[in-house]
Amino acid sequence: MRIAIVGGGLGGLTLARILHRHGIDAVVYEREENRSARSQGGMLDLHPESGQHALAAAGLDGRFRAEARPEGEEHRILDPAGRTLVHHVPRPGTFTGRPEIDRGVLRDLLLDSLPAGTVVWRHRLAEATTRRGGGYELTFDGGYRAGCDVLIGADGARSVVRPLLTGVSLSYVCTLVELTITDAGRRHPEIADLVGPGNLWCVGTDRILAAQRLGDGGIRVGITSRDPDLGRCRTTRALLDTFGGWDARLTALIAAADDTPVTRRVETMPIGTRWEHRPGITLIGDAAHLMPPVGEGANQAMLDAAELAAALAADPTGAIPAYETAMFARIGPIAEMSGRVQAMMLSPTAADEIVRFFGAGVAPGSRRGSRPGETMAS
Structure with missing residues (x-):
């Protein structure tokens, strides 16, 4: 066979x-x-x-545990003004949830x-x-x-x-633009502190600015929108122009990127x-x-x-x-x-819905001891 x-x-x-x-x-x-x-x-x-x-x-599974990063489950959700809506912190060192691993590391593990x-x-x-x-x-x-x-x-x-x-x-769902910040802890410590060891989402109207801390110290930045014209932004300057009114600490995620934006059309069956x-x-x-x-x-x-x-x-x-x-x-x-x-993540009332979905009544700025749900950034 x-x-x-x-x-x-x-x-x-x-x-x-x-x-x-x-x-x-x-x-x-x-x-x-x-x-x-x-x-x-x-x-x-x-x-x-x-x-x-x-x-x-x-x-x-043993090799996965050796490479995984349980601390990567930390998850913060902010609004465009930089206010914290939800902050989830995992139990230190636990593998009982959904520990994070870099996709490249996991692929290498399988290849080897x-x-x-x-x-x-x-x-x-x-x-x-x-x-x-x-x-x-x-x-x-x-x-x-x-x-x-x-x-x-x-x-x-x-x-x-x-x-x-x-x-x-x-069927078309949304457009995703990806960027990378290398060696963030040394070159951009304030951005590294904002993102933390896991995932950060900034949720606006029909726009999500997300960031992930990678195992090599870099940060992966993603911008998601239902507007296909987002894909026409070929430079970080053009992307920044679409985030008028957002807190400068958040748009710094775009300004600090080292590479040219990579655009992906997201579709579904x-x-x-x-x-x-x-x-x-x-x-x-x-x-x-x-x-x-x-x-x-x-x-x-x-x-x-x-x-x-x-x-x-x-x-x-x-x-x-x-x-x-x-x-x-x-x-x-x-x-x-x-x-x-x-649909919830890109709805006109996304911020309110996300607090209900992930926080289940959690007040802004509070923390939860168990993971509230899934992360789009993954």
Whole structure:
């Protein structure tokens, strides 16, 4: 049984690792040049029931604990004037919640756990077609071809594998602009103090300015808006011009950025998306259920991988339909919740709704001893 996994993100790598533990070989085709070709993004909080569960199935929970940052769960929410609406502080040193880990560190952990040659770099899938007699033919940029008996699309939002199963269209949700502040503690100590060791959100009208403290001392800054014109801001100066009236301590997050703004169009698949089962092919992660970025995407991708790997190890013949039935049932409520949270975060009354949702009656400036909810910045 030749298994091809298209996409070397967290879902695809988790799947390859767990299959390897079951003695099942797979090849991961990844479009990037190498593991260091680009930044993997900010922090990710791994949930016990999904991301952490998958790492336990992969035999990597101990290494995860060695690399994770429980203090990264600290979460502050401010208004445009700089007033604190909610401040959550985790219990020091505890792993009972959703400890944060840098996405790049987690990806490296998974890559290092795989046998040499499992990941084939510089292979961007151009087309996948069915073969006469069963299986699939993969054609990559440059003309290289490969065949497989089982094809698993872990290739993200704009999956090349997905059209073999469904012609679903993506819908625009918002625009995200990302920036980075390197070595913040030394170069910008006042900004580092504002952000703290975890997440900071500044919530305005149809605008969220978020920041994350990374394990290397840098800060990842993100600006989210439903206005697609935000993507036209190609410089920090242009971005600053859209934040008139905001407290200077907050806009300093933009002014201090070292790099050129990177814009991403955020899209989703319709809630409840399903497809008719086809032999030898399925999807995991964003390829299967693209949701708003409220902290569930990577966790669910890793859980998809764990459940599919377990099914393939137990019963290769019936694995894919069993996995898809369970995945569709699991993802439906999560996608609905993610949509509600996304709408709340960018609603005209976002600040009030966020205090109710995260603070449950917490007065401005107060603290909670248990984590109030999910973080969009993850």
